[in-house]
Amino acid sequence: MNPRRAFAVTRRILTGLHHDRRTIALIVIAPILSMFIFGIAFSGSVSNVAVGVVNQDDGLVSLGIISNLDDDTLDIHYVDDVEAAVVEVEDGDSWAAIVFPPGFTASVMAKVNGDSNAGSTAITVRADKSNVNVAIEVIRAVTDAAMQTMTQQGRELPISVEDEPVYGEGADFMDFFVPGIMAFAVFLLTTLLTLLSFVGERTSGTLERLRASPIRESEIVVGYAIAFGVIGMLQASLLLVIATLVFDITIVGNPFLAYLIIALLAVVSVSLGILLSSAAKREAQAVQFIPLIILPTFLLAGIFWPIEAIPSWLRPLSYVIPPSYAVEGMRSVMLRGWGFGGIWIEVVALLGFALVFLFLSVKSLQRTSA
Amino acid sequence: MIAGNGQIAVETRQLVKRFGRFTAVDRLDLSIQRGETYGMLGPNGSGKTTAIKMLCGLLKPTSGEALVLGEKAGHRSVRPRVGYMPQDIALYVDLTVHDNIRLYGEIYGMSRGDIEREEHELLSFVDLEEWRNASISTLSGGMQHRVSLACSLLHRPEVLFLDEPTVGVDPELRASFWEYFEALRERGVTVIITTHYMDEANNCSRIGLLRNGQLIAEGSPREVVESAGAANLEEAFLRLAQRRQS
Numbered sequence: 378m379n380p381r382r383a384f385a386v387t388r389r390i391l392t393g394l395h396h397d398r399r400t401i402a403l404i405v406i407a408p409i410l411s412m413f414i415f416g417i418a419f420s421g422s423v424s425n426v427a428v429g430v431v432n433q434d435d436g437l438v439s440l441g442i443i444s445n446l447d448d449d450t451l452d453i454h455y456v457d458d459v460e461a462a463v464v465e466v467e468d469g470d471s472w473a474a475i476v477f478p479p480g481f482t483a484s485v486m487a488k489v490n491g492d493s494n495a496g497s498t499a500i501t502v503r504a505d506k507s508n509v510n511v512a513i514e515v516i517r518a519v520t521d522a523a524m525q526t527m528t529q530q531g532r533e534l535p536i537s538v539e540d541e542p543v544y545g546e547g548a549d550f551m552d553f554f555v556p557g558i559m560a561f562a563v564f565l566l567t568t569l570l571t572l573l574s575f576v577g578e579r580t581s582g583t584l585e586r587l588r589a590s591p592i593r594e595s596e597i598v599v600g601y602a603i604a605f606g607v608i609g610m611l612q613a614s615l616l617l618v619i620a621t622l623v624f625d626i627t628i629v630g631n632p633f634l635a636y637l638i639i640a641l642l643a644v645v646s647v648s649l650g651i652l653l654s655s656a657a658k659r660e661a662q663a664v665q666f667i668p669l670i671i672l673p674t675f676l677l678a679g680i681f682w683p684i685e686a687i688p689s690w691l692r693p694l695s696y697v698i699p700p701s702y703a704v705e706g707m708r709s710v711m712l713r714g715w716g717f718g719g720i721w722i723e724v725v726a727l728l729g730f731a732l733v734f735l736f737l738s739v740k741s742l743q744r745t746s747a
Numbered sequence: 748m749i750a751g752n753g754q755i756a757v758e759t760r761q762l763v764k765r766f767g768r769f770t771a772v773d774r775l776d777l778s779i780q781r782g783e784t785y786g787m788l789g790p791n792g793s794g795k796t797t798a799i800k801m802l803c804g805l806l807k808p809t810s811g812e813a814l815v816l817g818e819k820a821g822h823r824s825v826r827p828r829v830g831y832m833p834q835d836i837a838l839y840v841d842l843t844v845h846d847n848i849r850l851y852g853e854i855y856g857m858s859r860g861d862i863e864r865e866e867h868e869l870l871s872f873v874d875l876e877e878w879r880n881a882s883i884s885t886l887s888g889g890m891q892h893r894v895s896l897a898c899s900l901l902h903r904p905e906v907l908f909l910d911e912p913t914v915g916v917d918p919e920l921r922a923s924f925w926e927y928f929e930a931l932r933e934r935g936v937t938v939i940i941t942t943h944y945m946d947e948a949n950n951c952s953r954i955g956l957l958r959n960g961q962l963i964a965e966g967s968p969r970e971v972v973e974s975a976g977a978a979n980l981e982e983a984f985l986r987l988a989q990r991r992q993s
Contacts, residue, residue: 589833590851
C-alpha cells in the first residue's frame with residue numbers, strides 16, 4: 378500500500394468536487410431537506426415493544442390495568458423489583474419499566490372513599506426516551522389501560538401516570554430523529570455518490586487507464602474511502618450544527634464517538650457503492666439501485682421506529698443492513714450518553730461490514746480484468 | 748514458454764481472446780523489438796484494441812502467452828515501465844489539465860519536480876500550455892486527445908501502447924504526433940500503435956495487418972505492399988483480405 382497514491386486518488390475526488398457545484402449542493406442540501414421533510418411530516422406507530430411490569434401491589438385495580446394493556450403495542454414481561462426492571466432499560470433489553478407502587482389498589486380505593494392521606498396512586502413509567510416514539514406509545518398504552526379500567530369499574534379513579542425517563546430526559550421527537558437521519562443521509566449519499574462516480578470511472582475509461590498503471594485496486598478503494606469518510610464527517614458536522622442551533626437538540630454523549638460511527642458507515646457505503654457499480658454499465662442503470670438502497674434502510678434500519686417493533690419475521694433483515702448498527706450506535710451515544718463500552722457491538726459490526734465490503738469491492742475490481 | 752529477451756519489447760505466442768463464441772483475437776504471434784514503432788492495422792472489429800488490452804493486462808487471454816519487457820503482460824513489475832493511451836479520452840473531465848497530469852504523475856511515483864518538468868515539456872509539445880488550468884470539460888475533443896496523450900507519456904515509459912491516438916485529431920496535429928512518436932523511437936521507446944488510417948502506417952518501422960483477429964501480413968510497410976503486389980497499403984490490405992477469403 379502506497380499512501381501517496383491513495384492520497385492522490387483522495388485529492389482527485391475532493392478537487393473534482395470543488396469544481397462540481399451540483400454535487401456540492403447535493404451533499405449540503407439533501408441531508409438538510411431530508412431532516413426538515415421527515416422531521417415535520419413523519420408520524421409512525423409502533424408495536425411489540427418490550428416492557429417490564431413491576432407489580433408491587435397485586436390488587437384488583439393494578440391487575441385490571443395490566444390486563445387492559447394493549448398487547449399489540451406492548452410485549453409484556455414481569456419483573457420482581459424496580460431496580461432489576463430499570464437495569465433492563467439501562468442495558469437496552471427493554472424500552473420501559475411500568476411500576477405499580479405497594480398498596481396501589483388500597484390507596485386508590487381509599488382516595489375514592491375520600492381519604493386524602495392515602496398512599497401513592499401513581500403508575501410510574503421508567504422509559505428509555507432515546508426513542509421518543511416508543512416512549513410516548515408506552516405511556517399512551519398505560520394511560521389507555523387505566524381509562525379502560527375506570528370504564529369497566531363504572532367510576533372515576535384517582536390514578537395518574539408519572540413519566541420518569543431513564544434516558545432522554547426532556548428529549549423530543551427531533552432529539553430522537555437527528556441521529557437516525559444523520560446515519561441515513563450519510564449512508565444514502567455516500568453510496569450513491571460512490572456508485573455514480575465509479576460508474577463514471579468505468580464508462581469514461583479512467584478506471585481502465587488506472588488499471589494499466591502501477592496503482593493497486595486496494596489503493597483506489599482506500600483513496601475513495603478516505604475521501605468519502607471525510608465528506609461523511611463534514612455532513613455529520615453540518616447536521617449537528619443545524620440540529621443544535623435550529624432544533625435545539627440534546628447531545629448527551631461524546632460527539633467524537635458519533636463521528637467514529639459516521640466515518641465507519643461512510644467506509645461501508647463507499648465499498649457498497651463500488652460493489653454495486655460493477656453491476657451497472659451506465660449511469661442510468663446505477664440510478665435504478667436507488668430504491669434498493671433507500672427502501673430497506675428507510676423501513677428496517679430503526680430510523681423511525683425501533684428494530685424491536687418490526688415484525689419478528691422481518692427483523693433478521695434489519696441485522697444484515699449496516700445502517701441499523703449506525704442508527705442504534707448514534708442514538709446510544711447522543712441520547713443515552715453511552716461510551717465506547719456501550720456501543721462496541723455496533724462499532725465491531727460496522728467494522729466487520731467495512732472490512733468485508735472493502736475486500737469484496739477490491740475483488741470486484743480485480744475480477745473486471747477477467 | 749517464451750523466453751524473456753532483453754532486446755524484445757513485446758512478444759506474444761498463439762494469443763487468443765474469446766468473448767463467448769466470438770473470437771476477437773485468434774492465435775496472434777508477435778515479436779516486436781525494442782525501439783520499433785509497430786503499427787497494428789485493420790478495420791474496426793479486427794481485434795486491435797483487444798490485443799492492446801491484453802498487452803496492457805486489462806484483459807486476460809483465453810489462451811496463449813503475452814510478454815512485455817520480458818514479464819507477463821500487465822504484471823505489477825512491468826506496469827511502471829509501460830504507457831497506455833486508451834481509445835476513449837479517459838480523463839477526469841471535472842478536473843483541470845494540470846490536476847489530471849498531477850494525478851497520473853503521483854500514481855507513477857514521480858516527484859513533484861519531475862511532474863512539473865515533464866508537464867511543462869509535454870504541454871508545450873501538445874500546444875496546451877495556456878490551457879493548463881482549464882477544466883477538461885471546456886476543451887475541444889482534439890485538445891482532450893492531446894491531454895490524454897500527455898498523461899500516457901508523463902512517466903517516460905519504455906513501451907508505449909497507443910490505441911487509435913489520432914482519431915478525431917486534425918491533420919496538422921496528426922503530423923506533429925507522428926513527429927513526436929519518431930522522436931520517442933529515437934530515444935529508444937518502443938511504440939505500439941493501432942490505427943485504421945492506412946496512410947499513417949507508412950510512418951511505422953513495421954506493421955501487422957489484422958483481420959478477424961488474425962495477423963494476415965507483417966513486415967515494413969514497403970514489404971507488405973510488395974508482397975501483395977499492390978500500389979499502396981489500402982490496396983494491399985484489400986488484396987490480402989480477398990486472398991484469405993478465397
